[in-house]
Amino acid sequence: MSDDQKEREEKTTGEDNSEASRASRREFFSHMAVMGAGAVGAATVLPGCDRNGNGEERRQAQVDYPADHVGPGELDRYYGFWSGGQSGEIRIFGVPSMREIMRVPVFNRDAATGWGATDYSKKLLGGRTTGDTHHVHLSYTDGTYDGRYVYVNDKGCARLARVDIETMEVDRITDIPHSQGTHGIFPQRHKTGLVLCNSEYCTPIPNDGRELDEPEKYAALHTAIDGETMEVEWQVMVEANMDLCATDYEGKYSFATCYNSDKGVTVPEMQASDMDHAYVFNLEAIQRAVDAGDTITLGDSDVPVVDARGEDSEYVIRVPVPKSPHGINVDPTGKYAVAAGKLSPTVTVIAIDKLADAFAGNIEPRDCVVAEPEVGLGPLHTAFDGRGHGYTSIFIDSVVTKWDIEKAIEQYQNGDDSIDPIIDKVDVHYNVGHVNASLSETKDADGQWLVALCKFSKDRFLNVGLLHPENDQLIDISGSKMELIHDGPTYPEPHDCVVFPRELIEPVKVQPRTIDRFRMYEEWAQEDGVDLFRANKVIRKGEDFVRVYMTSVAPSFGLTDFRVKAGDTVQIVLTNLDDVEDLAHGMCVANHDVNFLVNPKDTQSQTFRAEKPGVYWYYCPWFCHALHLEMRGRMIVEA
Ligand code: CUK
Ligand code: CUA
Numbered sequence: 001m002s003d004d005q006k007e008r009e010e011k012t013t014g015e016d017n018s019e020a021s022r023a024s025r026r027e028f029f030s031h032m033a034v035m036g037a038g039a040v041g042a043a044t045v046l047p048g049c050d051r052n053g054n055g056e057e058r059r060q061a062q063v064d065y066p067a068d069h070v071g072p073g074e075l076d077r078y079y080g081f082w083s084g085g086q087s088g089e090i091r092i093f094g095v096p097s098m099r100e101i102m103r104v105p106v107f108n109r110d111a112a113t114g115w116g117a118t119d120y121s122k123k124l125l126g127g128r129t130t131g132d133t134h135h136v137h138l139s140y141t142d143g144t145y146d147g148r149y150v151y152v153n154d155k156g157c158a159r160l161a162r163v164d165i166e167t168m169e170v171d172r173i174t175d176i177p178h179s180q181g182t183h184g185i186f187p188q189r190h191k192t193g194l195v196l197c198n199s200e201y202c203t204p205i206p207n208d209g210r211e212l213d214e215p216e217k218y219a220a221l222h223t224a225i226d227g228e229t230m231e232v233e234w235q236v237m238v239e240a241n242m243d244l245c246a247t248d249y250e251g252k253y254s255f256a257t258c259y260n261s262d263k264g265v266t267v268p269e270m271q272a273s274d275m276d277h278a279y280v281f282n283l284e285a286i287q288r289a290v291d292a293g294d295t296i297t298l299g300d301s302d303v304p305v306v307d308a309r310g311e312d313s314e315y316v317i318r319v320p321v322p323k324s325p326h327g328i329n330v331d332p333t334g335k336y337a338v339a340a341g342k343l344s345p346t347v348t349v350i351a352i353d354k355l356a357d358a359f360a361g362n363i364e365p366r367d368c369v370v371a372e373p374e375v376g377l378g379p380l381h382t383a384f385d386g387r388g389h390g391y392t393s394i395f396i397d398s399v400v401t402k403w404d405i406e407k408a409i410e411q412y413q414n415g416d417d418s419i420d421p422i423i424d425k426v427d428v429h430y431n432v433g434h435v436n437a438s439l440s441e442t443k444d445a446d447g448q449w450l451v452a453l454c455k456f457s458k459d460r461f462l463n464v465g466l467l468h469p470e471n472d473q474l475i476d477i478s479g480s481k482m483e484l485i486h487d488g489p490t491y492p493e494p495h496d497c498v499v500f501p502r503e504l505i506e507p508v509k510v511q512p513r514t515i516d517r518f519r520m521y522e523e524w525a526q527e528d529g530v531d532l533f534r535a536n537k538v539i540r541k542g543e544d545f546v547r548v549y550m551t552s553v554a555p556s557f558g559l560t561d562f563r564v565k566a567g568d569t570v571q572i573v574l575t576n577l578d579d580v581e582d583l584a585h586g587m588c589v590a591n592h593d594v595n596f597l598v599n600p601k602d603t604q605s606q607t608f609r610a611e612k613p614g615v616y617w618y619y620c621p622w623f624c625h626a627l628h629l630e631m632r633g634r635m636i637v638e639a
Helices: 003-013 019-040 056-062 119-125 282-293 351-360 405-414 517-528
Strands: 076-081 089-093 098-103 136-141 144-154 159-164 167-173 183-186 194-199 220-225 232-238 245-247 252-259 275-282 305-307 316-322 329-330 336-340 345-351 369-370 377-386 389-394 401-404 422-427 433-436 449-454 468-476 483-490 499-503 536-544 547-551 559-565 568-578 585-589 594-598 605-608 614-619 630-639
Touching: 019 305, 056 499, 076 136, 076 345, 076 449, 076 547, 089 517, 119 167, 136 183, 136 194, 136 499, 144 183, 159 499, 183 232, 194 245, 232 282, 252 336, 252 517, 275 345, 275 351, 282 305, 316 345, 316 351, 316 369, 345 351, 345 405, 351 389, 351 401, 369 405, 389 433, 389 559, 389 605, 401 433, 422 483, 433 536, 449 499, 517 536, 517 547, 517 605, 536 559, 547 559, 559 568, 585 605
Parallel strands: 183 245, 232 305, 377 433, 547 568, 559 630
Antiparallel strands: 076 089, 076 499, 089 098, 136 144, 144 159, 159 167, 183 194, 194 220, 220 232, 245 252, 252 275, 275 316, 329 336, 336 345, 345 369, 377 389, 389 401, 401 422, 433 449, 449 468, 468 483, 536 547, 568 605, 585 594, 585 614, 614 630
């Protein structure tokens, strides 16, 4: 504690908080903890020992805390980025504490921050207010996370969004032409290159009403978006649906599972055949076709499209996989793509180095399969520990199965049933969807933690009514046996997550005003001849449109009141001059449905109509100061 802080604390509490007096109190509290916590607390804490370190450190530390223990004031070793499913957002977790630290609104309307109501977020969202985020991935360089961007899909409205990690704000949203149910996405891993996105639904293309009732003619698109510009680069049209997506580590291939090769439109039709397939896209061949103009365009979109429907070609091959496969994951060595059977109790291991031969026609696509171990009923997704093991989530059995990749290959190659690749199974609660392990999707997978995102919590938490939370479980995978460590309720419905060491990202704490949003505000300021950091004035922009520039410094707004006319459209542009970390203010206008956040050194705006004459208080909704309640002013609406 600095002298400064000490002085402040003494002032506010009137107590002696010197080190000497606090030491005795700390002793008292640790004594209490031992009494209360039994075995867990009955340890002497070695100063400086890292209880959340890697498995070895944890085992060596003579501390009997549970492995996930992150004490008050301690930081997690890992970040987790969770998708938020129907909530349309991203959530940031700490691992191993499994504390939800923050939410990042993406496709949703978020009342706390004003996302979806502020002028810029509305523009990005194009008037939409819902989303369905399933897959979050960070941008890569050289096979591991480079700390720059987070990409996330919207299955609901066929979009890809990008979060700028520096500011933790969405900076781009791209609409994907002719796509429905944009589901699996995956960035390339050799560099920040393309982000590949699968249409899960087949539709008429173009979907303009001319063709409706001939599902056999429907098609789906594998779309490549440039991870830097977020422009759609090209699309490949295939004949059947695509579910999950993966990329290799070299930039040569991308993968998509197809669970409905029958092109059914009812549930029985969709699961009719015993074999479906994984599409493998040859990115170099596709790029050659695009460069050569060997493409078509669809409807009103000018994106070049490679038509690869029907037969295997230089662009795409179909590796047969039983039955209605769901997840597809590439292991950290980059050697294998593992497709999970969903309706088959197997996972199918595809050797990536054999694909070139299959594309050349020297071998059949199915010859690229090198293993197909039985892992349980309803396999969905596979994570890796970097030590040669796969961890597959098994939905129907509610378990995670740990298996040995090389042993599975040996078993398949020798047709030898005495070889058992299954190492361990652990019960999860219940009906697990995705699993993901620390750095599992990178070449640096470290085999420490596995997160199991369970779809049903049943009786694991207090009863809260009709809708129960999901259950996100933490499993220690540092030893040979998996160990379930933690249950955590989450708001519906995370589908996937990525977990990585905290050193890999470094968000800023005061707005650097670098993202596109500020260009919009600077244009306005220039147009109106004002300086955003000084302006506190009302500018009438037209017959019934006024722009109100305002600043804030705790605990006051730059304007104690402003006047508009009934019927005016009012745009409040608020710049927060405070530059103290986390000293947020905001703007809430009484009875006008206006409420937004403005972070330190940030500018935000919202537009609304002032319908009725009268006096309306506006106030700061973020607790910012002892005089926070006094941080308000009057909007006076003249008749
Ligand atoms: S999906 Cu939900 S559990 Cu959208 Cu990745 Cu498999
Ligand atoms: Cu500013 Cu409360």
